[in-house]
Amino acid sequence: xxxxxxxxxxxxxxxxxxxxxxxxxxLRKRIARDFKRHKxxxxxxxxxxxxxxxxxxxxxxxxxxxxxxxxxxxxxxGSPWVGFDNFARFLQDPxxxxxxxxxxxxxxxxxxxxxxxxxxxxxxxxxxxxRWFKRTVQTIxxxxxxxxxxxxxxxxxxxxxxxxxxxxxxxxxxxxxxxxLSNTSLFYPIYILxxxxxxxxxxxxxxxxxxxxxxxxxxxAARVDGAGRLRQMIxxxxxxxxxxxxxxxxxxxxxxxxxxxxxxxLLYQPLTYEVADVISTYVYRKGLLDADFSYSxxxxxxxxxxxxxxxxxxxxxxxxxxxxxxx
Amino acid sequence: xxxxxxxxxxAITLTFTMAVGLAGCGGESEEGSNESQDSGKGxxxxxxxxxxxxxxxxxxxxxxxxxxxxxQITPATCYADYTESPFHTGLAENTGVEVEWQFPAEGxxxxxxxxxxxxxxxxxxxxxxxxxxxxAQQLINDGIIYDLTEYLPIYAPDYWETIHDPKYEKVxxxxxxxxxxxxGVENFCEDLFNITYLGxxxxxxxxxxxxxxxxxxxxDWEKVLVAFKEKYNATMxxxxxxxxxxxxxxxxxxxGNFGGLSFYVDDDGKIQVAQTQExxxxxxEYLNRWWEMGLIxxxxxTMDDVAMRTKVxxxxxxxxxxxxxxxxxxxxxxxxxxxxxNWVGIEYPRIAxxxxxxxxxxxxxxxxxWCAMITTSCPEEKLITALEWxxxxxxEEGMMYWNYGTEGVSxxxxxxxxxxxxxxxxEDPDGTSTARGKYIGTNGTGISVQLAHxxxxxxxxxxxxxxxxxxxxxEAQEHCVPRISLTEEExxxxxxxxxxxxxxxxxxxxxxxxxxxxxxxFDAFVEELNGMGLAxxxxxxxxxxxRFIGK
Numbered sequence: 018x019x020x021x022x023x024x025x026x027x028x029x030x031x032x033x034x035x036x037x038x039x040x041x042x043x044l045r046k047r048i049a050r051d052f053k054r055h056k057x058x059x060x061x062x063x064x065x066x067x068x069x070x071x072x073x074x075x076x077x078x079x080x081x082x083x084x085x086x087x088x089x090x091x092x093x094x095g096s097p098w099v100g101f102d103n104f105a106r107f108l109q110d111p112x113x114x115x116x117x118x119x120x121x122x123x124x125x126x127x128x129x130x131x132x133x134x135x136x137x138x139x140x141x142x143x144x145x146x147x148r149w150f151k152r153t154v155q156t157i158x159x160x161x162x163x164x165x166x167x168x169x170x171x172x173x174x175x176x177x178x179x180x181x182x183x184x185x186x187x188x189x190x191x192x193x194x195x196x197x198l199s200n201t202s203l204f205y206p207i208y209i210l211x212x213x214x215x216x217x218x219x220x221x222x223x224x225x226x227x228x229x230x231x232x233x234x235x236x237x238a239a240r241v242d243g244a245g246r247l248r249q250m251i252x253x254x255x256x257x258x259x260x261x262x263x264x265x266x267x268x269x270x271x272x273x274x275x276x277x278x279x280x281x282x283l284l285y286q287p288l289t290y291e292v293a294d295v296i297s298t299y300v301y302r303k304g305l306l307d308a309d310f311s312y313s314x315x316x317x318x319x320x321x322x323x324x325x326x327x328x329x330x331x332x333x334x335x336x337x338x339x340x341x342x343x344x
Numbered sequence: 345x346x347x348x349x350x351x352x353x354x355a356i357t358l359t360f361t362m363a364v365g366l367a368g369c370g371g372e373s374e375e376g377s378n379e380s381q382d383s384g385k386g387x388x389x390x391x392x393x394x395x396x397x398x399x400x401x402x403x404x405x406x407x408x409x410x411x412x413x414x415x416q417i418t419p420a421t422c423y424a425d426y427t428e429s430p431f432h433t434g435l436a437e438n439t440g441v442e443v444e445w446q447f448p449a450e451g452x453x454x455x456x457x458x459x460x461x462x463x464x465x466x467x468x469x470x471x472x473x474x475x476x477x478x479x480a481q482q483l484i485n486d487g488i489i490y491d492l493t494e495y496l497p498i499y500a501p502d503y504w505e506t507i508h509d510p511k512y513e514k515v516x517x518x519x520x521x522x523x524x525x526x527x528g529v530e531n532f533c534e535d536l537f538n539i540t541y542l543g544x545x546x547x548x549x550x551x552x553x554x555x556x557x558x559x560x561x562x563x564d565w566e567k568v569l570v571a572f573k574e575k576y577n578a579t580m581x582x583x584x585x586x587x588x589x590x591x592x593x594x595x596x597x598x599x600g601n602f603g604g605l606s607f608y609v610d611d612d613g614k615i616q617v618a619q620t621q622e623x624x625x626x627x628x629e630y631l632n633r634w635w636e637m638g639l640i641x642x643x644x645x646t647m648d649d650v651a652m653r654t655k656v657x658x659x660x661x662x663x664x665x666x667x668x669x670x671x672x673x674x675x676x677x678x679x680x681x682x683x684x685x686n687w688v689g690i691e692y693p694r695i696a697x698x699x700x701x702x703x704x705x706x707x708x709x710x711x712x713x714w715c716a717m718i719t720t721s722c723p724e725e726k727l728i729t730a731l732e733w734x735x736x737x738x739x740e741e742g743m744m745y746w747n748y749g750t751e752g753v754s755x756x757x758x759x760x761x762x763x764x765x766x767x768x769x770x771e772d773p774d775g776t777s778t779a780r781g782k783y784i785g786t787n788g789t790g791i792s793v794q795l796a797h798x799x800x801x802x803x804x805x806x807x808x809x810x811x812x813x814x815x816x817x818x819e820a821q822e823h824c825v826p827r828i829s830l831t832e833e834e835x836x837x838x839x840x841x842x843x844x845x846x847x848x849x850x851x852x853x854x855x856x857x858x859x860x861x862x863x864x865x866f867d868a869f870v871e872e873l874n875g876m877g878l879a880x881x882x883x884x885x886x887x888x889x890x891r892f893i894g895k
Contacts, residue, residue, distance in 0.1 A: 086836070091486055092463055111844045111876060175651065178643045180660075198646045199858070286584070286645050287602075287850040288858065294847070303843050 083315040096311075103315035112299065120295040123281075124273045126209050132269060134213045136262060139224035140250060158218025170283035173211050174198060198284060201292045208284065208293075223265070224258060231257040263335045271328030274320045296320065388727055390494040396501035399732050401741065402440025407729040409722075410468035412446040412461060415454045416714065416789045417472065419445075420781040422774065430783050431749065438745055441733045462488065469722035469730055472791060474713045478829030480528070481521035489717045490727070493526045499731035502738040503529055506793060515711050518827035522891050528717035529734040531789045535796035536815045539712065542589055542705035543814030544693070545671055546663045549686040550576060558690045560697050562595035562630050565663075569639040572662035580634070581641030581661040583652050591665065593618070594701040595693025596627035599823055601703075602853040604846035607885055608703075608823045613893070615825060615885045617878065618703075619849060620870045628856045628863060635858055645854060657681060668807045675806060689810020692818070700819040707824040714789045737785075737792025746792035749783030764801060776802065828888040838884050841877040848876065 052059060078093075083103055085096040107113060138158065145151040161169065176182050177197035184194045197203050235253050244252065278297035285293035300316050303309055332344065419429035426432035426445040436442050446468055448457035458473055467488070483489045497504045507516055512532065520526055533539050550572060551558060559565040572578045584602070591601035600606025600618025610616050618624050634640050641661065643651070649670060655661050657677050666674075671687055678685035692701040718730050736742035748755040748763045755763045765776070772779030780802065781787045786794040800808050830838055852869055855861035861869075 086832075088482070095486075106840055110840070112847060171648075171650070174646055178646070178651070179641075180643075196643050196646060199642070287854045288645060288860070290847060290851045299843075299847075302847075303839070309839060 080314065080318060082311050083318045085311055087311040087314075099311075103312050104319065106312065107316055107319065112294070115291065116294060116296045116299050119292060120274055120276055120297075122292075123205070123208065123276050123295060126205055127212065127276075128266075128269060128273075130209050131212050131216065132266065134217045135220035136224055136258065138217050139221040139228060139258075140254065142221065142225060143228050143254065144246065144250070155218065155221075158221070160218070161215045162219035164215070166279050167283060169211070169215060170280060173207065173284065177207065199286065199288050201289050204285070204289045204292050208280070212280075224261060227258055227261040228254065267328060267331045267335055270331040271324050273327050274323050388495070388499075388724060390498060394498050396498050396504070397728075397732075399499075399501065399735055399739070401438055401736060401739070403729065403732055405440060405729050407726045408442040408444065409470060409726070409730055409733060410444045410446060411470040411472065411716075412468040413472040414458050414474065415448055417445070417785050417791070418447050420774075420778060422778075422782070430753075431781075431785055434745070434750055434783075435736075435785070438742070439733055439736050441729060443733070467719040467721040469726065470716050470718055470734070472714065472716045475528075475715055475717070476713070476829050477518065477521045477527070477827065478831065478835070480715070480717065481523065481525065481829075482832075483717070484521070484525060484527060487720055489527060489719050490722075491525045492528060492718065492731075493520075493524070495727070495731055496526055496529075499728055500529065500735035500738070502742075503735050506532065506738045512711075514821065514826075517892060518711065522829060528715035529738075529791060530711045530716075531714040531791065532711055532793040533796075534793055536706050536818075536821075537796045537811055538794055538799050540704070540706040540811050540815050541668050542586060542665065543668075543810060544592065544663065544665045544690050545674075545687050545810065546690050547572075547578075547685055548688045549684060550578075550662055560691070560694055562592065562627075562693050565592065565595065565693060566630070566634065566639070569634060569663065570637070573637075573639055576659065576662060578660055578662035579639055579641040580663045581644050581647065581652060581655055582664050583647050583649055583666070584645060585648075586666050586670070587644075590692070590703055590705040591627075592631075592693050593624065593627050594703040594820075595695065596623050596630065597695050597702055598623040598627045599703045600624060602857070603850055605842060605849060605881070607825045609825055609889070610823070613889075615882055615889050617873075617882065619853070620873060620878070625863065625866050628853070631857050632859055632863060645858075653677065656685075656687075657683065659683065659685070668803070668811060671810055672804065672807055688806065689813050691813045691816050694817075700817045702819055702823065704814060704818055704820045706815065707820065711827075712789060713827065716791045734791060737790065743793055743795070746785045746790050747795045747798040754780075754783035762797065825885070825889065826892055828885070828892045830884060830888050834884045834888065838881060841881050845873060845876050845878060845881065848872065 082093060082096065084098060084100060085093070086099050086102075087093070087096045110116075142151055142154065145154070164172075178184070179194045179196055181197075183197060188194055197207065231253065236249055239249050239253060274296060276295045276297060278295070278301050281293055281295055281298050282301065285298070296316060300313050303312065419426045419432055423429045432443070432445060448454045461467065461471070462483075471489075480489070484491050506512070507519060507530070511534075519530055546558065546568070548558075551568065554568075554571045554575060556568055556571060557564075559568045569580055588601055588603035593599070593601045598618055598621065599608035599616075606618040607615055608618055631640065635642075641647075641655065643655075647655070652661070652664070652666070653670070653673060656664070656674050668689075671689060674685070674687045677683075678687065692704050694701050716734055718727065718734075722730055737746045744751075744763070751757070752766075754766055754769050756766055758764050765780075769779045769783065770776055772782075777787070784790075784798070786792055786798065803811070852861060856863055856866075856869075
């Protein structure tokens, strides 16, 4: 976080310098000087800039097909305009509310349960003083991240089968065997818990990095003042992590409607549609069946607008609460 | 950290635009490319009094062609490209036309590749793809491909003869657009045998031990399943992607299974939906009873081929419905592990012994909708060469080459005059299927007729037998809806309505099966479907079907 603070100070300094009179000429001069001084930094940033311009800004004009009935053979220029027709079609869909509800439910559950998990893990790991044990735990917890989604889901499916390991446990305690993935009330727990299993180790890295940035002198001072381990965690470690947490939370809220369709697609089935079918899977089915580009674009645009709204709100709240925002 | 986070936000907010951009780039249309069509006809003569040309191969021409194929007729993977492939080089030699083959990059999304191709300014001379007649009509209207109606009888006489073969009578109408235009040269499959790959399978060794016959009706099935359950604690299990296509619906006289809407033409020529009929309800009642009795594996709804294979090997499954490729796997597993399992294919269930089956996986014989179209980028002067080149696969000589390769190299004729593979194919270390791909063009879909005999000699004896059982005494084609095409407006409305209906249907079908929803609510289910616009869907289908009949 110290880098972020330094950056802020620098920005403030630059802002103060910019306030000087005769800014037009000096601004150019200042930019030129900045270029000269940091030419390698600019060079390093260049490919990223080119990437964004080429792959994220240039294709943006394609959004217009959300307002067309797009046909690939005649292109954007030749396709007829239909206004908000595609959006209306989406909103009038009998399944629209169910999709929206499921999408929000899964997103919120992820935020409530999956989001804090890596923070907890990082805090716990931070308290471990035996280095080999810490390393081992870290390595093991990273591992699921490197299992491809298809393989991970195949494992989950196998575990949930009537002769799978979970049913073995249920049977051990006298329960009856049943396919767990066919049960609508178990879909969310399976989805969320497996998500934590897959991501907790990997996602804790960023928090561990932030933890290592906390000034060790603060801990020494606290110890001198007689603070125990728990006190230290609450009063030093957590506040030190807070900027990272709030940043990641804002980013997560910014993708609230983007529930990854791969995993759901691999785990759901007609019996669990009513709880598992989300916007992205529905659009996937429609896109795959009908190759309806305009409709998918319209839904994508709808998704992005909602996401942007949540991002802005979260950013605002974060700033209001005295935490650093994204912008 | 701050700067990176900002980029991440941008990435998230803008990611979706990538897909959009890919679909949308190349906004210019091909207006300039069809001018050659209006210029002088050159040496191409068409009209009713023009005699069909006499085509002899190799053609005496300097012309070369570019052919883009949507992932079919690809060179075998062991070759760097088509210039090394025996089939492709041999084809050039036999036809006397050098062809530059183009394929979508390996691993690419072929549908997307096709859509992107259409946005190009200059197209290859020939495009080979699967296409609906309505989309082809659009391409003709947009001036992207030639309307071949008047050219085919004259410059592709063998193709013209093939499509008028009584064997393909039922599909002839589906080769044209609603306005009657022929838009390309279609791939053909000689027989129902070629396109049948799914059907019921059973443990013959268990049937023998129980002293039971292969089941014919659904009641027979129930008897067999009960016996299997009692004696071996085994059930019927399936992978829904395999099962959905046809299931055992034929046993109750139903024309649809699970999954989405299933249309059929009733005796009065009216389009109907199978799942709202009494027959379908009866069928689901059977399955629901079997489910309650524990005769169906409760993991069936989440299993895939791999999970099935494990269960089959563990003797947990006694009957199923699967693909011929899986049947081969299961037999191989049983042999390798020495389980003594003898999996065989059996007939689809019937209402009664001797009655024809009404609904199986294979619907249309004849064509599979793959078509070679000539684009307007192909200049008029080359049009005859292109047509005659396309004609080759339908000549006697060309059909042999596309199906069996070169005599003395990849095949020989046995005492009965039937082609058989040489050792070059059967002993190939890459396996027979890959080996065939080196020498022939109809391993998948080619610009020719895929012969039933070619498919059969590629099968093991048991697989061939299974496929023959699956297509035995069937009337499935009598009631299947032909390849009708919807207008653009119809299509939009249709897909909006059916998207929700299919989702609902899929969900309810399985709920009826598992008993989560009682079949007493069947009428409410039909009511709900009507509320979702099923009547309008049927109207759209009927209108398209009437246009088709009117052709």
